[in-house]
Amino acid sequence: MTQAPTATRPSAAPATGRRRRLGDREGPLAWLFLLPAVVYVVALVGVPFVLAIGFAFSDVSAGDPSYDWAGLDAYRRAFDDPVFWQALRNTLVFTGVSMVLIVLFGKVLANILIADFRGKWLVRFLVLLPWTTPVALSTVSWLWLLDSIFSPIDWILRQVGLLEGNMYWLGRPTLATASVIAVHVWRLVPLAAVIMMAGLIAIPRDIDEAARVDGAGFWRRMFEVTIPLTMPLIAVAALFGAIFTFTDMAVVYVLTRGGPTNSTQVLASWAFVRGIEGGDVAQGAAIALFLFPLLLAAAVLILRAVRRMQVM
Amino acid sequence: MTRIVEVRGLRKTFDGRHQQVEALRGIDLATAEGEYLVLLGPSGCGKTTLLRTIAGLEQPTQGEVLIGGNVVNELPPRIRQVAMVFQSYALYPHKTVRANIVFPLKAQRMDRDAREKKARWAADLLGISHLLHRKPRELSGGERQRVALARAMVREPAVFLLDEPLSNLDAKLRASARDELKRFQQRIGTTTIYVTHDQAEAMGLGDRIAVMDAGRVRQLGHPREVYDDPADTFVATFIGSPPMNLVRRDGVLVGFRPEHLLPAEVVRERAVEIPFVVDRIEYLSGDRHVYGTVTTLGEATRVIARLPSTVATPLTAGETADFTVATDRLRFFAPETGDRTDAVPLAWSRS
Numbered sequence: 001m002t003q004a005p006t007a008t009r010p011s012a013a014p015a016t017g018r019r020r021r022l023g024d025r026e027g028p029l030a031w032l033f034l035l036p037a038v039v040y041v042v043a044l045v046g047v048p049f050v051l052a053i054g055f056a057f058s059d060v061s062a063g064d065p066s067y068d069w070a071g072l073d074a075y076r077r078a079f080d081d082p083v084f085w086q087a088l089r090n091t092l093v094f095t096g097v098s099m100v101l102i103v104l105f106g107k108v109l110a111n112i113l114i115a116d117f118r119g120k121w122l123v124r125f126l127v128l129l130p131w132t133t134p135v136a137l138s139t140v141s142w143l144w145l146l147d148s149i150f151s152p153i154d155w156i157l158r159q160v161g162l163l164e165g166n167m168y169w170l171g172r173p174t175l176a177t178a179s180v181i182a183v184h185v186w187r188l189v190p191l192a193a194v195i196m197m198a199g200l201i202a203i204p205r206d207i208d209e210a211a212r213v214d215g216a217g218f219w220r221r222m223f224e225v226t227i228p229l230t231m232p233l234i235a236v237a238a239l240f241g242a243i244f245t246f247t248d249m250a251v252v253y254v255l256t257r258g259g260p261t262n263s264t265q266v267l268a269s270w271a272f273v274r275g276i277e278g279g280d281v282a283q284g285a286a287i288a289l290f291l292f293p294l295l296l297a298a299a300v301l302i303l304r305a306v307r308r309m310q311v312m
Numbered sequence: 313m314t315r316i317v318e319v320r321g322l323r324k325t326f327d328g329r330h331q332q333v334e335a336l337r338g339i340d341l342a343t344a345e346g347e348y349l350v351l352l353g354p355s356g357c358g359k360t361t362l363l364r365t366i367a368g369l370e371q372p373t374q375g376e377v378l379i380g381g382n383v384v385n386e387l388p389p390r391i392r393q394v395a396m397v398f399q400s401y402a403l404y405p406h407k408t409v410r411a412n413i414v415f416p417l418k419a420q421r422m423d424r425d426a427r428e429k430k431a432r433w434a435a436d437l438l439g440i441s442h443l444l445h446r447k448p449r450e451l452s453g454g455e456r457q458r459v460a461l462a463r464a465m466v467r468e469p470a471v472f473l474l475d476e477p478l479s480n481l482d483a484k485l486r487a488s489a490r491d492e493l494k495r496f497q498q499r500i501g502t503t504t505i506y507v508t509h510d511q512a513e514a515m516g517l518g519d520r521i522a523v524m525d526a527g528r529v530r531q532l533g534h535p536r537e538v539y540d541d542p543a544d545t546f547v548a549t550f551i552g553s554p555p556m557n558l559v560r561r562d563g564v565l566v567g568f569r570p571e572h573l574l575p576a577e578v579v580r581e582r583a584v585e586i587p588f589v590v591d592r593i594e595y596l597s598g599d600r601h602v603y604g605t606v607t608t609l610g611e612a613t614r615v616i617a618r619l620p621s622t623v624a625t626p627l628t629a630g631e632t633a634d635f636t637v638a639t640d641r642l643r644f645f646a647p648e649t650g651d652r653t654d655a656v657p658l659a660w661s662r663s
């Protein structure tokens with residue numbers, strides 16, 4: 001508001017007649033800005049989610065799309081199939097192992113990223129690439145890298161003399177499992193590294209310097225100062241790693257289709273196989289939602305713990 | 313005299329993005345055993361850089377750092393046996409006060425009982441025993457400072473490096489903390505290098521003061537020496553408040569402290585008569601600060617006189633009063649370089 005009217009007539013009351021512009025009204029404005037996000041979330045997350053819950057307790061299938069309540073029938077069918085239990089076990093193993101490796105490598109990478117050296121911008125860019133490429137696309141290139149006959153990895157091993165013939169990376173259960181985990185780790189480490197890097201950057205420089213002067217070496221500074229101070233962000237990185245591994249089906253689906261003989265099947269891919277390819281929509285939904293409550297609880301607990309840590 | 317810390321020809325140049333910053337331009341300095349050496353200088357003169365170079369947090373561009381007689385240029389901070397108190401205290405925020413204090417001892421692999429004993433001793437000495445279980449964020453500024461000191465002293469270092477440890481405290485707390493620091497240092501007798509830009513702190517604490525400006529040491533000496541016999545005009549005007557008056561006269565600068573410009577009737581020694589046109593009078597904690605102009609000494613110059621409350625001579629603004637400066641209180645400087653020069657005879661009178 002301008003001073004002009006009051007300046008010429010000092011006795012007049014403040015100019016109340018003026019209309020507030022849209023920019024002054026924060027309530028409606030907030031809604032206006034939030035609307036696209038709300039529409040997006042409701043349409044692409046909310047609706048499918050509610051639909052999935054509905055399907056899980058129905059008998060909907062590709063052949064008979066009419067909705068009938070069927071209680072826990074779909075779950076019963078899922079539980080009776082041993083592949084479901086294998087997929088559940090695989091999911092937990094993949095998630096657990098990936099999470100540990102993601103945090104570990106992410107931490108190492110974060111330390112490299114904050115180091116000051118020539119060409120650090122190039123390194124940072126390269127490091128972030130795996131995270132920025134679409135999962136399906138990068139997994140296809142991994143498919144080629146791990147090809148049973150033309151795998152470049154095998155070729156290198158053969159040239160070095162460590163291998164004769166082929167590894168059949170995706171053809172043997174243990175190697176296929178390792179491959180899937182490796183791809184998950186490869187694609188999520190950059191994200192974890194960037195999250196943890198933010199934590200490292202936030203540590204005041206003189207705290208690290210004080211530790212140096214106090215006589216602490218690299219490992220002591222790492223374990224007694226750096227890691228405790230960045231714990232909340234490490235936890236967040238772990239949570240992200242776990243959730244992305246847990247909910248992803250693209251890697252398994254592109255790489256192995258769950259094979260050989262379901263040894264890399266995870267809940268997400270199994271839900272797809274049953275619900276979409278097999279046409280049993282109800283069972284697919286039931287499988288997909290099976291661990292949702294657990295996941296939610298874990299996420300809430302971790303975020304709560306992070307909030308309570310309050311290290312600074 | 314053992315030289316605990318010594319620097320020789322120390323230079324430090326920072327490669328900035330656009331230009332080079334010469335933070336230290338050739339510093340030679342040595343501490344004596346158990347000495348309290350204060351680095352005093354205006355902001356940006358390189359005090360912190362010098363301290364960090366001694367601690368090993370900064371590599372000198374040129375020159376040597378010696379601790380206990382050995383060149384330590386190549387040694388990392390943790391081997392140098394120095395303890396540093398940062399301006400921000402840099403306490404570990406996730407550790408309790410106790411864990412903060414024993415951290416350096418853990419790094420030395422001292423066993424638990426000895427550590428515990430040491431921590432108690434330090435905490436008792438500094439009066440923070442009741443705070444041992446708290447986290448740094450639950451402490452006041454003064455308490456944090458004591459924790460930082462305790463953390464530094466448990467190691468029994470060769471030298472303490474303190475970087476403006478009192479600058480975060482309010483004026484009142486600062487005075488008592490200063491007193492406490494001095495008593496504490498006298499008790500344990502460890503060589504200390506103390507950085508400050510507060511001259512009162514420097515005067516009060518230092519056994520010797522190194523006055524720095526623009527990366528150089530301008531003068532090194534006892535507080536009284538630095539105050540009474542400044543080596544150049546920078547030191548003369550940086551130290552003392554109000555600073556030394558400087559009057560230009562035939563190719564020389566004549567300097568005298570405000571407290572030595574006194575009414576003629578109270579000066580008994582040989583003195584120079586200086587008619588003083590009084591302009592304005594301020595009363596500051598009992599003293600009278602008299603602002604005015606002197607014309608006969610040299611070029612007409614605005615100067616300040618500080619009269620203690622014991623001098624009751626009546627003065628009125630706008631009038632000319634008879635003032636004098638004792639001859640042996642006059643200092644002379646070369647106008648071009650600012651350095652001290654020999655005394656020039658001035659007309660004098662016995663009062």
Ligand SMILES: Nc1ncnc2c1ncn2[C@@H]1O[C@H](COP(=O)(O)OP(=O)(O)OP(=O)(O)O)[C@@H](O)[C@H]1O
Binds near residue numbers: 354357361
């Ligand atoms: N890392 C750095 N990179 C570039 N220039 C620096 C760096 N550290 C200090 N300087 C410069 O060096 C000079 C001396 O800095 P220093 O911190 O030693 O000053 P100081 O005397 O401690 O000042 P203050 O009393 O304000 O703390 C300053 O001009 C500063 O800008």
Ligand SMILES: [Mg+2]
Binds near residue numbers: 359360361
């Ligand atoms: Mg400083």
